[in-house]
Amino acid sequence: MPEIFIDNKRYEFEQPGKVLQFMLDNGLDLPFFCYHPSLSIPANCRQCMVKAGMPVFDKVKGTFELDENGERVIRYFPKLMTACSLDLADGMVVHTHHSDELVKQAQADNLEFILINHPLDCPICDQAGECPLQILTYKYGPEGSRFEHKKVHKPKAIQLGPRVILDAERCINCTRCVRFTDEISKTHQLTIISRGDKNYPMTANGKVFDDPYSLNTVDICPVGALTSADFRFKARVWEMNQTPGIDISNGKGCSTWVWTRDNLVMRITPRFNEAVNDHWMPDSGRLSYRIFNENRISKPWIRPDEKEQVRTTWNNAELTLREELDKVKPPEILVIGSPHASVEDSYAYKAYFKSLGVADFYFLPHVIPGSGDDLLLSDDQAPNTRGIRALGYSEVAGDKLQKLVASGRPKLVFILNDDILDRSDLAPSHLEDAYTVYLGTNHNSTSRAADLVIPITTAVEHAASYINVDGRIQRTVPAKETLYTNRRLNLEMSMGRPDHYGTKFDNWVTDANRIDCIPAWEFITRLNSGSDTFVWESSRRILAEIGKKIPAFQGITYEQMDENNGIQLKLEQDSEVNTI
């Protein structure tokens, strides 16, 4: 197998590739700024310079030339090479800063050059704490600067577009942002303008950087030149916890990082998932973090005799619901599921009503035709449409929903977390004759029309799985406490870096940020108390149960999903799987 020697250690490689990526894959460190594994290689930052050479091959003898010590004679390239653009070659010898003083010096020199025109404004820069330039300067940079002139001044705080703000002075001209709009989002909205140390990225005159993926440029900016208009000045990186999640604002289900501080989600950024979203995610998914904080249903609400909804206790909500259930026969119950609800919630919801004798389970797809693209946005606006199809819910179109209510005249209507009034012909008046129960996360037109509202957890408060438009099952981890969970006790919750290091910034003190809600499956378990048919302790148990009943889910576990960033399911027949 071809071999390469890095800092005098031998490595084998199978695939052709570049030295820098190979080193990263092998956990070796080398500083770099402009390189990005999913973009073209401009080799312009010059930070990943290494000393490289090839053994001298004696063609006549057919062997490598050896020196007096029996070591291979190495012919080094006359200049230092950028590892990002250097092809792996059999027998190649590479020296990094670990084994070569010149390389070490060159890395420091390069950082000195980068820093001469870079403002020293880390204390007020959003990027501080997660800034490659800051980190690499600490690690590889010179101790001081010998630059004693005025730095080049460029425009600051330029609103490039609705979501991205540019500080051109911080820019180090790595061109990652330009390459992103050229190669990934293909909107070609950015360019570098001017030349030399006066250049910086910009949109065309009068053009707005409204690329639906614009915030990815903020992620990949190795400095604080591009910052998020929404997140700007909201939180310091070291104050936040970082929990893996998935984007539930769209059918694609991008892998995400959920950033929390004091039990509020501060921002959402993409998490690398080769099978789904690579390093990227749409802006819309990031900005959906608000639904986890704002307008939340906290505590059950009830409508006493055609009056305004008022808060009530869980006990009262439960008792009222039992009474309503006792009043009706199964055919008089209309059960509407939701493509926005998780696999586990949807399963529990359906299983419960099926046990009561309800036969039909409907859901209203949340699809906006033409809103998707070839990249990471699907027409489907919901995270689990394929999931609930697989669980046997039947699709009902928006205009049909009203007829269903009109002809069936249900006395009791259950709606799971979906603002169906907003996207169907169904109006509050159609539900007047029925007692309507809404299990939801946020207040909306449907919750306001309901007689009883049960607050349930969002994707950042429970562990649950969702199946994306491509049939991949992925799961979430609680990133945010509810009134009933504690991140130090709940084993599903991940502890952030600050937890481990105990920084004083990591105080989750504001009780108002803890929502009074429980997972839908847990509420159903409560409803069913007294019987031991549907008593689940955790969503894991539910998933295990689904695995036993539906072949496509067989053997699927959270551990598996965690390990592989989700699992591709074989969902050939999305149709009715009414085995529940």
Place this chain on the structure above:
Amino acid sequence: MSETKSFNAKDLSEIEKLTAKYPEKQAAVLPVLWYAQDKFGHVDPSVQKLVAQTMDLPEALIYGVVTFYTQFYEKPMGKHVLDVCTCLSCQICGGYDILHYLEEKLGIKAGETTPDGKFSIQSVECLGACAYAPMLQVTNDKYVNHLTREKVDQLIEDLKAGKQPGFESNKMPQHENGSD
């Protein structure tokens, strides 16, 4: 403020001809920008937009190109742009003297345009007329070599009178001596 600019049928057929020289249309960006600058006198944002639309290329790309090349005027310039070379040979042969004389004469600094919009002065890099220093170029076209104050005076007067400088051929001394 900015009126809508457009290419007429003749322009479009010229642009098509320029594009036909290359396997990919983007290659014609520089020629088309030159063409547009000849027509409009500059390639300000409105012209850049027109070029982008005409060539069906991203506006940002055109903007990036325009700002990379110093001969493209990003904003309207004086009717006559006097590019005075101050680089190397011209520097040591009095290029700055000529530049300063021009600045004084026209009452503007390098990089500025006279209030009447007639003249702009720029201090530019080597124009490749090193033996004929000091020299300047008039609006990206003719070179005026061997400048003296008198020659500058004459040039300004000619330009004011609407007379463009002619092409100055700098013969090789070897041609003068050993002509067949």
Place this chain on the structure above:
Amino acid sequence: MPNDWKTYKPLLLPAIKDLHEISIYEKNNGYQALRKILKDRETWSPKNVTSEVKTANIRGRGGAGFNAGLKWSFMPEPDGKPRYLACNGDESEPGTFKDRKIFEFNPHLFIEGAIIAAYAMQVEVIYVYIRGEYRPFVKMLQKAIEQAYEKGYLGKKVQGSDFSVDMYTHMGAGAYICGEESSLMESLEGKRGYPRVKPPFPAQRGLWGRPTTINNIETLANVPLVMNYGADWYLRIGPDTHPGPVLYGISGHVNRPAVYEYPAGMNIMTLINDVAGGMRGGKKLKALIPGGSSTPPLRADMLEGVTMDADSLREAGSMMGTAGMVVMDEDTDMVDLIWRISYFYAHESCGQCTPCRDGTGWLEKTLRKIKNGDGELRDLDLLLAICHRMEGRTICALADAAAWPVRYSIDRFREEFERKCKKTVYAVA
């Protein structure tokens, strides 16, 4: 052989009236080399033409001095898909103004050379990239190209053969860096002129990803001479290692600054004193930049016996570059001069690579400080340190070109730099 400069008759730019007209050029042996090749394709197969040019060792006149025929031989075998020849007439290196003479006085010699090169590399499209400032000269070349098309030297089936070739001019728009061959290709493709990472080299992946060779205008103008009179004849002009005629562009403080054509390897003092008429105003020679702004300046006392060819200049501590010689007299302020050169490079850095983008600006600012009398002695060491950190650390050679003049002039004119620096006097109690 015309190696005595006094009797030398120019070959590239002969003193023939109206030679730029194709009829006059044809009358003076013009397009004979091309005709000869096309008439006897067996003797003059593309491979043989390449090998003849390689033997003649035409060293690239754009500055690098690389054997042109050898460069041609890097082109891969034709695969039926397009391949290109790009002719580099960007000529933006300060002190250089020779190619414009070819466009003005003998454009057909260049065109013929380019056609032969295209034939040798089996290329069907030639682009001539010319700096935008040379607009008047582009028009001249354009006219000559039209004439060549009319006479069937360009276009489909050149002179009735099965070889077809097109030639287009492409005007730059003010960017020194576009004289760098990969940047030239980017510019030709309609982009910002950023030099490309090598490898891949142009012969592997050039214009639009296809094999491409880039040659200087003067280099190509030498090709018809080689093909007309043979490599052996050509090799007898000038020094063994640097043969052929050279266009010397002499500017600065001499009495007759101009472009002169003489064999390579001319004695520098002969060029200054005899050819260019000596120092202006009888002043003393102080320094010489031998081949454009990036070549290290030489002190007058370093010029004894030095000749204008790669080997001799290397020995003297400089380079041949473009043979654009800038002559400076005793009154020249070296600090001012080097600052202006630094300003040029800072202005022309494309801004891609960190060491160049920020280094050229740093050099310029520091030199400006010294020029303005605010410099300190430690600034000189700092300048050397910056130069050292820029050299060899970037994609293209602009950073090196910016560093050399600074580094070598501090080395060679240190006293003058020191004189400009503030004298810090420490009071001793």
